[in-house]
Amino acid sequence: MATKRPKQKRASGYAKDLLDVATMPRMQVDELLRLAAALKAKHQRGTAHSLLAGKTLGLLFQKPSTRTRVSFEAGMNQLGGHALVLPVGEIQLSRGESVADTARVLSRYLDGIVIRTYDHAIVQEWAAESTMPVINGLTDLSHPCQALSDLMTIKERKGRFKGLKVAYVGDGNNVANSLIEAAAKVGMQIALGCPAGYQPDQHVVDRARLEAARTGAAIEVCVDPQIAVKEADVVYTDVWISMGREREQARRLRALSPYQLNGRLLQKAKPDAIVMHCLPAHRGEEITAEVLDGPQSVVIDQAENRLHMQKAILVQLLRQKKGRA
Numbered sequence: 403m404a405t406k407r408p409k410q411k412r413a414s415g416y417a418k419d420l421l422d423v424a425t426m427p428r429m430q431v432d433e434l435l436r437l438a439a440a441l442k443a444k445h446q447r448g449t450a451h452s453l454l455a456g457k458t459l460g461l462l463f464q465k466p467s468t469r470t471r472v473s474f475e476a477g478m479n480q481l482g483g484h485a486l487v488l489p490v491g492e493i494q495l496s497r498g499e500s501v502a503d504t505a506r507v508l509s510r511y512l513d514g515i516v517i518r519t520y521d522h523a524i525v526q527e528w529a530a531e532s533t534m535p536v537i538n539g540l541t542d543l544s545h546p547c548q549a550l551s552d553l554m555t556i557k558e559r560k561g562r563f564k565g566l567k568v569a570y571v572g573d574g575n576n577v578a579n580s581l582i583e584a585a586a587k588v589g590m591q592i593a594l595g596c597p598a599g600y601q602p603d604q605h606v607v608d609r610a611r612l613e614a615a616r617t618g619a620a621i622e623v624c625v626d627p628q629i630a631v632k633e634a635d636v637v638y639t640d641v642w643i644s645m646g647r648e649r650e651q652a653r654r655l656r657a658l659s660p661y662q663l664n665g666r667l668l669q670k671a672k673p674d675a676i677v678m679h680c681l682p683a684h685r686g687e688e689i690t691a692e693v694l695d696g697p698q699s700v701v702i703d704q705a706e707n708r709l710h711m712q713k714a715i716l717v718q719l720l721r722q723k724k725g726r727a
Contacts, residue, residue, distance in 0.1 A: 419529040419536040420715060421522075422544045423583035424609055428617070430718070431550070431587055438554050438707070438714035445480065445710065452482025453717050460508060460515040462488045463539065465646075467518055469681060469708050470539045470547065474516050477713040483720075486512070505531035514720045520646060535719040542576055542646065543603065548680050549580035551711035553588060555704045556636055559676050563588040564618070569634035569671065571595045571627040572661045572688050573654070574602035577640045577680050582621060586610035589617040595630030596623065597657050627661050634671040638678040639663040639688050655687070663689040668698065676700045 416430045423431070444451045459478045463471060471487075478485040495504055501524070508515060509532045517525045518539035529536040538546055553563070560566055568585055570578050574596040582602055585592035594602060601623055611621055624630055631637055642658045643651050668677065677689075677699045685691040694701060 416718065418719070419532075419538075420546060420719060421525055421529060421536070421538045423546045423549050423580055423587055424606070424613065426546075426587070428587055431553070431584075434550055434711065434714045434718060435554055435557060437717060438551075438710045439558075441713045441717070442707070442710040450482075451480070454478065454513075454720055455482035457481075457483035457513040457720050458511070459483060459485045459716065459720070460488050460512045461485055461518075461539075462490065462515060463518040464490050464520065465518050465540060467539070469705055470516070470518060470712075473708040473712045474539070474716070477709050477716060481713055481716060483513075483716075501527050502531045506533075509533040514716065537715060537719065540576065542644075543606075544580045544583075545576045545680070546580050546583075547708070547712060547715060548577055549584040550715070551707045552581065552638075552678060552680070552704065553584050554707045554711050555678065555700060556590075556676075558703075558707075559700060560635060563590045566635045567591040567593065567633060568636040568638060569593050569595070569631040570638045570640075571630055571663055571667070572639045572658055573600050573642050573644070574623075575640060575644050578602045579606040581638065582606055582610045583613075586613040586617060586619045586621060589614075589619045591620040591622075593622040593624065593630040593634070595625065595627035595661060597625055597661065600654075600657060627667060628670050631667055631670040634675055636678060637663060637668060637671050637675050640680055641682065641684055642688050643684075658688070662687070663693055665690065665692055665696075668693055674698075678704055681705055 461474060475485040505528050512534055514535040516537045516539040517528055520542050522541040522543035525538045525541055568590055570581055574594060578594060579602050582592055614621055642654050675698060677693055679689060679701045681701060683689055683694055685694060
């Protein structure tokens with residue numbers, strides 16, 4: 403059980419940690435988008451931006467990762483700092499040391515840590531026990547870093563958030579949960595087409611609707627993918643069998659097969675709609691190769707933006723003094 407402590411705030415007013423999008427102030431999201439765009443522009447110009455020189459980031463992953471691990475590790479190096487991978491099987495957590503003791507000690511060694519795990523309560527416990535910033539690199543409940551970089555991609559491609567409709571089809575998983583929170587935060591409409599039993603977390607939807615009432619967003623959850631995708635500006639999907647769900651493969655494939663993002667379904671969206679997928683993708687399951695590799699797909703640009711958004715997150719949370727890129 404995590405020790406209950408007062409939430410730690412930085413001088414900027416932002417929370418110490420990044421655990422989900424819902425609890426972030428809108429101005430923090432706006433600043434991350436500005437900072438990520440600035441860091442991307444500097445990277446493309448080849449301009450050095452060693453904003454985290456002398457800083458060390460820990461990476462503690464209990465789930466496999468490509469984009470999250472590489473983007474944080476490469477991003478930290480590009481910012482002049484150092485990323486240290488902490489193999490779970492090679493630290494004392496694997497032998498029964500408590501999260502509390504580990505977090506308190508690592509807070510004396512590191513300037514921040516990224517946790518990628520199963521139970522969302524684990525990252526909450528790390529945040530409660532650490533004095534360093536804790537970043538949620540993915541849990542079964544949420545994937546906030548992905549959703550924030552998705553906002554960056556949408557803004558690049560569409561130039562705005564207000565008036566846009568995002569459609570998500572398939573399994574209402576952690577990516578869907580965070581995308582709902584992100585859409586509510588910036589005032590977009592989001593429609594999710596998911597089969598019964600595979601819809602997003604109801605608590606996430608209820609909380610996001612409270613935010614939507616303040617920002618002008620709209621959240622619709624339905625079972626018909628064609629209704630969800632109708633007149634959408636962005637069409638998004640993700641894998642049907644997330645990590646830890648492999649035993650459910652046959653049942654999931656049966657339930658979700660009508661939700662494949664294919665050319666026929668994409669025609670329901672606006673002609674200039676973009677296609678997004680957080681990867682890895684299973685061509686022929688949740689999305690066809692025709693769509694994933696087609697002209698409306700922005701998935702590789704979307705993946706690249708993980709790097710720049712991760713850097714923005716690191717700069718925002720790990721720098722002791724506020725500064726502009």
